[in-house]
Amino acid sequence: xxxxxxxxxxxxxxxxxxxxxxxxxxxxxxxxxxxxxxxxxxxxxxxxxxxxxxxxxxxxxxxxxxxxxxxxxxxxxxxxxxxxxxxxxxxxxxxxxxxxxxxxxxxxxxxxxxxxxxxxxxxxxxxxxxxxxxxxxxxxxxxxxxxxxxxxxxxxxxxxxxxxxxxxxxxxxxxxxxxxxxxxxxxxxxxxxxxxxxxxxxxxxxxxxxxxxxxxxxxxxxxxxxxxxxxxxxxxxxxxxxxxxxxxxxxxxxxxxxxxxxxxxxxxxxxxxxxxxxxxxxxxxxxxxxxxxxxxx
Numbered sequence: 033x034x035x036x037x038x039x040x041x042x043x044x045x046x047x048x049x050x051x052x053x054x055x056x057x058x059x060x061x062x063x064x065x066x067x068x069x070x071x072x073x074x075x076x077x078x079x080x081x082x083x084x085x086x087x088x089x090x091x092x093x094x095x096x097x098x099x100x101x102x103x104x105x106x107x108x109x110x111x112x113x114x115x116x117x118x119x120x121x122x123x124x125x126x127x128x129x130x131x132x133x134x135x136x137x138x139x140x141x142x143x144x145x146x147x148x149x150x151x152x153x154x155x156x157x158x159x160x161x162x163x164x165x166x167x168x169x170x171x172x173x174x175x176x177x178x179x180x181x182x183x184x185x186x187x188x189x190x191x192x193x194x195x196x197x198x199x200x201x202x203x204x205x206x207x208x209x210x211x212x213x214x215x216x217x218x219x220x221x222x223x224x225x226x227x228x229x230x231x232x233x234x235x236x237x238x239x240x241x242x243x244x245x246x247x248x249x250x251x252x253x254x255x256x257x258x259x260x261x262x263x264x265x266x267x268x269x270x271x272x273x274x275x276x277x278x279x280x281x282x283x284x285x286x287x288x289x290x291x292x293x294x295x296x297x298x299x300x301x302x303x304x305x306x307x308x309x310x311x312x313x314x315x316x317x318x319x320x321x322x323x324x325x326x327x328x329x
Contacts, residue, residue: 035099035156037120039307041092050076050086053094058307061185073097098180102160106135108150111142116174116314121183121306123148126316129172129293133163148177164191165198165262172319173200173298186306191262197302200257200267201246201318203295203325204276205286208253212244215270219263228283229265231273239263241270252279252325268294279325295322 045053054060054074068074069083075095076086088094114126125144127133132143140146145161152159162178164187176196178184190196218236222228230236240260247254253276257267265284271277272284279286281294302313 035097037096037098037307039094039096041088041090041094043090045088045092046090048088049084050074050081050088050094051083053088054083058182059186059189060182064181064185067181068096068098071097096182098182099157099159100181101158104149104160106140106143106146106149108153109141109146110150111147113147113151116316117312119305121179122187123151123177123179124301124314125175125177127167127172127175127298129170129319129321132169133166133175134161144175152179164188164196167298168265168268168294168296170293171296171298172322174198174301174314174316175298176301176303183306187303190303194260195303197300198259198298199300200259201297201299201322202255202257202267202271203279203291203322204253204255204271205279206251206253206276207248208243208245208255208276210245212242213274215241215243215274217270217273219266219269221264229263229269231269237261237263239266239270241267243271249326254326267296290325290328291321293321295325297322 045057054065072080073096077093115123116126117124127144132139135143135145148161157179159180162184164176164178167173167175176187178187217231217239218233219229219239220232220236222230238261242258242260243255245253246256259266268278268281268284277284277286279295280288280291282288286294297318300313300315302311304311
């Protein structure tokens with residue numbers, strides 16, 4: 033993979049200063065620009081020019097080098113990845129259940145981070161691992177990963193502004209009577225646990241989950257869920273709170289007699305791509321263990 037990422041100036045870019053183009057059009061942060069300028073990593077038509085005095089012309093070739101030699105505290109590992117989408121800026125992976133997303137002090141091998149780092153190094157990309165959001169170890173499905181500082185800044189801003197739309201599929205216990213509902217209930221950590229969360233209207237942080245029933249079975253319901261916020265264990269806590277815990281989620285009241293992990297899958301992501309700002313929608317089919325719940329009577 034080439035270190036250079038090109039951008040060809042459009043007609044509506046003409047007349048902007050280079051700095052305005054970088055901040056307003058391409059959405060680079062001031063910190064990112066400062067870092068790139070310090071190392072001479074942006075050039076216009078092959079030259080390194082002043083960002084504030086350079087006026088962009090249509091068809092100018094602006095080239096970026098976002099490939100930094102960044103340190104990590106974990107090693108790359110040759111672990112297969114199910115890649116749904118990839119370009120020069122980002123990667124979308126269909127994560128298997130059972131895989132930790134980010135290496136930790138106690139577990140720094142066989143994670144998604146180790147696998148992605150190996151993938152990046154094979155491409156000649158020496159940036160660090162930058163997931164935009166996270167999935168619980170036992171939640172399968174789509175996860176969005178930035179491949180450079182620009183993409184990380186661009187996608188994180190979308191995430192903070194709730195412009196990255198994530199949808200999940202889940203099987204829950206019982207028959208949900210309503211076809212759809214918004215669950216707005218604040219979530220806080222249980223005092224004596226570093227993992228478990230609860231609905232807490234006094235100390236909790238704002239959290240909203242939207243669900244829609246897809247199909248009702250004899251003793252369970254398949255639902256589609258959308259997150260308006262991104263609290264830890266949000267879907268699991270909210271569905272348990274309304275009396276319909278996820279099948280397999282024994283931490284929040286579900287039974288694992290039919291499946292050995294929570295029946296939760298991140299099945300759709302919708303967001304805008306860096307540079308082009310074009311909207312993209314990606315899907316990942318249900319994992320096999322959750323598919324089996326459709327067939328069990």
